[in-house]
Amino acid sequence: MTEQSLEGAGDAAVPMAPIQRPTVLDAHAWAPMPSHLSLTPEKRISLYDDVQWEEFVLEWATTLSYQQVMRSGGAHDHGVDVAGFASATGFDGPWDCYQCKHYGKALLPSDAYPEIVKVIVGTLSGHYTWPRSYRFAAPHGVGTTLAGVIHSPTKLKSELAKAITKDKSTLAPQLGRYSLETVLAFIADIDFSIFGTVELHELVEAHASTRWHAARFGVELPTRPAPPEPSTDPTDEEQRYIAQLLQAYSERHGNTFTAPDATEHEHVGAHFLRQRVAFYSAEALRVFARDSVPEGTFAALQQDILDGVIDTHDFGHADGLQRLVEVTKAAQGLAITSNGLLPVLAVRDRTGICHQLANEDKLRWCHAAPE
Incomplete structure (x- = not known):
């Protein structure tokens, strides 16, 4: 009303x-x-x-x-x-x-x-x-x-x-x-x-x-709780960014990956787990923002990161995995100075936000959309 x-x-x-x-x-x-x-x-x-x-x-x-x-x-x-x-x-x-x-x-x-x-x-x-x-x-x-x-x-x-x-x-x-x-x-x-x-x-x-x-x-934010650990099996909310991750792994290594394959793979297993940990951390930050800062603060942070990495994203890369690595590296180094969540923002949150953006197809690691 x-x-x-x-x-x-x-x-x-x-x-x-x-x-x-x-x-x-x-x-x-x-x-x-x-x-x-x-x-x-x-x-x-x-x-x-x-x-x-x-x-x-x-x-x-x-x-x-x-x-x-x-x-x-x-x-x-x-x-x-x-x-x-x-x-x-x-x-x-x-x-x-x-x-x-x-x-x-x-x-x-x-x-x-x-x-x-x-x-x-x-x-x-x-x-x-x-x-x-x-x-x-x-x-x-x-x-x-x-x-x-x-x-x-x-x-x-x-x-x-x-x-x-x-x-x-x-x-x-x-x-x-x-x-x-x-x-x-x-x-x-x-x-x-x-x-x-x-x-x-x-x-x-x-x-x-x-x-x-x-x-x-202008007072300090409340203490931010620790984010949860990733579930054994990816949740419905993770499917899109994980599909993009698996596509990038497949493009690099020449075989089709599933989530269990990626988890056990000698070359990408550790990387895959880090990306999921980062996504869970960013999602926990989203929940924290919902309860602790004005509406729009977290969305503004996401937009700052998108604006800061999009040129890196659009440059030519050898493959999708290289694009992913370069984009997340750019996100980690961004000089963001004006968002109220900065005091509780962790490096892995920046990586996780990149995957949130990939979940929305605002970032795409490979040229072709994953099936």
Whole structure:
């Protein structure tokens, strides 16, 4: 769901603003910083603008048990900055609202009450159902006065009603076509225990488990697990690059190779095993990247290696095996400087990525395609 347009009651309904998924940071534009040069996440967050803060909260929300999380900030967001959907029915089912306020101070009742009125009017207008949970997310938290009511549904209802009904209330114009009596009756009947806060330390701690954390804050990547050993028999995922390997061996040695033949062969057996180890290492790096860095980082690394070896690949070679050896040697010597995976990139990953590219026929060792 990239855009939500929920029609409400009568002419008062306004379509929801476009809703955005977690941002994809530029895979080439970041790298872990030396620890003595990097600011803490809290310090970096203090320099954020409103949009960056909402994006950070959106990324954090992916750590929670939602089917989908989305950001909605804009002129017609109806008080929903970040939404977490507990079911495929989106706003029609259970959902949680996160109101993001990047202020230089703790929040006051005057900061919170207009947002609560927005969600009341949004519900009355049919833009969404009443949220299951509503949390204010602010770097400096909430002040003493707001803290005294936000965690007490009874007090919050009473204080909000007073703020709406007082003379020259700034909240009354927000009610739109809904009468004061309608809104007060709604407040009296609806569940106000949904309101609360999420603290900065909670956000940062949970965000550390997301794939965006290292890129956003320039911190070290998590420890990379050791790759698995190759299986005894090649898997389905290995068939294409292994077919290319066997074709190159056959071209060099003049006989038709199978995988068992290559494994036992006195001249190519060790080479064949090294290529499989390298492929498994690159595949493990792909999985690590999926969980530890922004989407596109591993693909960018593959593209850098393809760009760096393609001229070597296209030059004339005596046979397919020589082309393979020269291409993997070129990959091992490439000066890649801008990818966030560099701190955990091993030499054999570069060779393995060449075989991943061969799996996709972006590299081919022999002129004729393997059967």
